[in-house]
Structures are given as C-alpha cells and as structure tokens.
Amino acid sequence: MTSSHDNTLKQKSSDTKSENLLAKRFLGLEKNIWIEFSALAIAHKAVNVGQGFIDYAPPHYFIDLYKETLDDPNILLHQYTRGYGHRRLVDAISNVYSPYFNRKIDPLNEVLITGGAYPSLFNCIHAFVNPGDEVILIEPFFDCYEPMVRSAGGIPRCIALKPKPESTHADCSSSSDWILDKKELESLFNPRTRLILTNTPNNPVGKVFTQEELEHIACLCQKHDVICISDEVYEWIVYDENKKHIRMSTLPNMWERTLTIGSAGKTFSSTGLKLGWTIGPSNLVRGCQIVHQDCVYTCPTISQEVVARCFEYELKRLNSPECYFNYISKELLEKRDKLVQVLKECGMKPVIPDGGYFILADFSEFGDQFQSDADDMKDFKFVRHLTKEKQLATIPVTGFYTADDRHLAENYIRFCFAKKDETLDKAIEILRKLKAN
Numbered sequence: 001m002t003s004s005h006d007n008t009l010k011q012k013s014s015d016t017k018s019e020n021l022l023a024k025r026f027l028g029l030e031k032n033i034w035i036e037f038s039a040l041a042i043a044h045k046a047v048n049v050g051q052g053f054i055d056y057a058p059p060h061y062f063i064d065l066y067k068e069t070l071d072d073p074n075i076l077l078h079q080y081t082r083g084y085g086h087r088r089l090v091d092a093i094s095n096v097y098s099p100y101f102n103r104k105i106d107p108l109n110e111v112l113i114t115g116g117a118y119p120s121l122f123n124c125i126h127a128f129v130n131p132g133d134e135v136i137l138i139e140p141f142f143d144c145y146e147p148m149v150r151s152a153g154g155i156p157r158c159i160a161l162k163p164k165p166e167s168t169h170a171d172c173s174s175s176s177d178w179i180l181d182k183k184e185l186e187s188l189f190n191p192r193t194r195l196i197l198t199n200t201p202n203n204p205v206g207k208v209f210t211q212e213e214l215e216h217i218a219c220l221c222q223k224h225d226v227i228c229i230s231d232e233v234y235e236w237i238v239y240d241e242n243k244k245h246i247r248m249s250t251l252p253n254m255w256e257r258t259l260t261i262g263s264a265g266k267t268f269s270s271t272g273l274k275l276g277w278t279i280g281p282s283n284l285v286r287g288c289q290i291v292h293q294d295c296v297y298t299c300p301t302i303s304q305e306v307v308a309r310c311f312e313y314e315l316k317r318l319n320s321p322e323c324y325f326n327y328i329s330k331e332l333l334e335k336r337d338k339l340v341q342v343l344k345e346c347g348m349k350p351v352i353p354d355g356g357y358f359i360l361a362d363f364s365e366f367g368d369q370f371q372s373d374a375d376d377m378k379d380f381k382f383v384r385h386l387t388k389e390k391q392l393a394t395i396p397v398t399g400f401y402t403a404d405d406r407h408l409a410e411n412y413i414r415f416c417f418a419k420k421d422e423t424l425d426k427a428i429e430i431l432r433k434l435k436a437n
Helices: 004-021 033-043 060-070 087-101 117-128 145-151 165-169 182-188 211-224 282-293 301-315 324-346 378-389 403-409 421-436
Strands: 111-114 134-139 155-160 193-199 227-231 258-263 276-279 349-352 358-362 412-416
Touching: 033 378, 060 301, 087 111, 087 276, 087 301, 111 117, 111 282, 117 145, 117 193, 117 227, 117 258, 117 276, 117 282, 134 145, 134 182, 145 155, 155 182, 155 403, 182 211, 193 211, 211 227, 258 282, 276 282, 324 349, 324 358, 324 421, 378 412
Parallel strands: 134 155, 134 193, 193 227, 227 258
Antiparallel strands: 111 276, 258 276, 349 358, 358 412
16 A cells, blocks of 8 residues: 555656656746636635736627627538638738728738737747847736747846836826836847837736837837837727827838737637737748647637627727727726725825726735745735735736846736726725725
8 A cells, every 4th residue: 555655755756757858948937927826816715806807798799799600500610710810800800900000901911810819929939039039028028928038049138117216105106107218228139139029008017108118119129120029919908098009010110020919808808719819011920820830720710700700890880989999998997996096095006007907006015024035025925915814816016027127026916907896896895904904
C-alpha cells in the first residue's frame, strides 16, 4: 500500500520532470495572475469586480442573432470556414471599419480573424520578432505582452507611464495625468528595435492617448523603421467627447507599419465569443496569417457568423445614438462615477479613466500591514486579503509591470465597473464596511 508520503514524493518528482521538459523560452513565464485570482474569487465566493467581463446581457439583438444563426438551414455554418476569417465576417469588418481608417480595407488581405485579441497579439509578435530583437512596451500593459515577446526570443524594453507629481496628492486624479517622458521614449529606439506596442484606451489605467502623444510615437516609428502593434480593443469606450479615440494607423504614413488589434468580446460585451481581428497592410497581415495557419488555422464558424450579423446590424445605424458603439460609453459612465465616488468616500484615491472599464485605486490608507518583499508585492498581498477575508475580488496592478518597475504600482489595485448594479452595490457595501473597520 502506497503511503501519502510516497505519493507526495512521486508528485514532486513528476513536477520536476515537467519543469525540465518545458522549453527554455517559457521558463520564468509560468505564473498568470488571471489563473490565480479567478480561482481565488471562485473559491471564496467573492464579489468579482476584478476581471474584465460584463456580468449582464450583451446588446438586445445579440441573443436574437445568435438564435437566428443556430436555426439557419445552411449546414455549412457547422463546418470549417475560411482559415483567415469567415467571408461574411471579414466583409462586415471591412464595411464597418473602412470609414474609420479613411481607406477601403481589403477584406481578404488586410483582415485576419483570430481566437480573440490574445492570439492576434501572439501572431503579430511572433511573425516579426527574431531572437535578440527589442520590443518597446509601455507600462502598465496587459500582462500577456511581456511573455509573448520573451517566448518569441525578443527583449522587452520598457517605459512607464507616470502620473504628474501634483496629481498624487489629490483625493482622485485622471488617467490623462499619466504621461510618457518623450526623451526617455526616444532613448529606447535603436537599430535593434523591431516593434512597439501601444494600447489606447489603456488597460489598466484607462488613458486615452492624445493626438500629440501618438504622433510622437509615429514619428519615432518612421525614423527607426519600427512596426507598431496598436491594441485598440476598448476603442468604443471613451467618456470625454474632447478625448476621442485616435487610431494609430490613420496618422500620416502609419498605415504601412501598423497592425491594429480588435476584439468582438469587447465590442459586443460578450467576452465568451473569443474572437478578435488584426487589420493592417497586406504584407504585414500576411506574416500574421502564416503564424495563425500553423497554430489555430481557422476559428469557429458559428461565432464568426454571429459577429458578422451583429456588425451588419450596427452598420445600418453607425451614426445614430442607438448604435451600441455609441451608447455603451453612456451606459458605463454612470457606473464609473458611482464607483469613483465611493472609493473617494472610503479613503482610496481613484484614477478616473477616460476610456475602458477599469479604475485604478491607491489603497495606501488600508495597506500599512502589507509590505512588498522578495516573495510577493504589497498589492498582491492586499488583493488576496480582500478576496479571502472580505469576499471582494480585485486585481493587483503590479502584474501589469515588468519586475524592474513593479515598485511604481505597489499601492494600486484595479476595479472593473462594467458590472450589473447588483454586483456594484455588493462591492460598494464591502468597501464601506472596510472603511468603517
């Protein structure tokens, strides 16, 4: 009879062998904050205002079109479709986005459909990065950027958005206070620079990059012959009419060197779709197609058909207030302001986002008993405490930074306010009790 001790030894031996078998390019990339904190939220039945998914129904027509597609007698909708994107979907994306890109987008050669923005980013990075190439990342960034660059053999060169000093003393600040140092950015470009990744509106800060900021990046890309990957999955969610979303590829001479990432999950508030796309010039998209065809090959036909029909539905009313792309920001604005007010009342200092659906909050007043050390960062400890002891799930912000710059964010946690009122009210109740205690 095998003892529990023997089983433990066997498990440890198995784990060691697994680690030895893992390709060296993935060593050091084993941890993932979404795996840990999603499981933690479920285990402790916490109110989840951490993960970036909307917990109420997508736009009213979405479910109807899904049912309509499932009932369609066309049996080919249940079989493989075109590898680089279902024809109806790439046509719909071309029709919707061509006016926004100020050009007619070729649906067959300038659009690639992928299994979400994640694979879109993976394709773009692995198509163009050779071992030793440098890739500029703007911190904080969505946490998959760095692992993807490293797995491709690239070297991340990072620059952090930093809040203006005066903004840190107020009871709240704006995402527009987080800015790039132009000279520092210029110093990162060199003959080894292959790519720069931009994200506007930014996750997790909510910063909407200005025309001036994007033009500065664009000039550096052209000067140093660098490709820009522009992550624009939150493109429709901008709250200030004076801070409109600007597409990098629409700037002078940038179409030729920009790959734009989009997301059906974010566009139609249905992250379970797991569909994304890359839009760009045919020579760059071709590189992404090659990575895609040797990995995924083709995405699910049914969900592509549904998204195509959703785009066609919105195309008829793009310029009207009823268009979902136009009113989603109004829907979320009230939720944003509601959470901002409570965070201020509770003594946390929120960074009010101009776009996206996340709020950073400085929790310094609550975090004295938590300190960063060699094993863990302060914000990770605080988020675990909130989840386990208070049943409130948030996300630590240092997970959006590289190791060298994590100290910049150790006092911040991220909230997602794209939640139904019932969820937000439960979170607010916990926050108020936290302050009272």
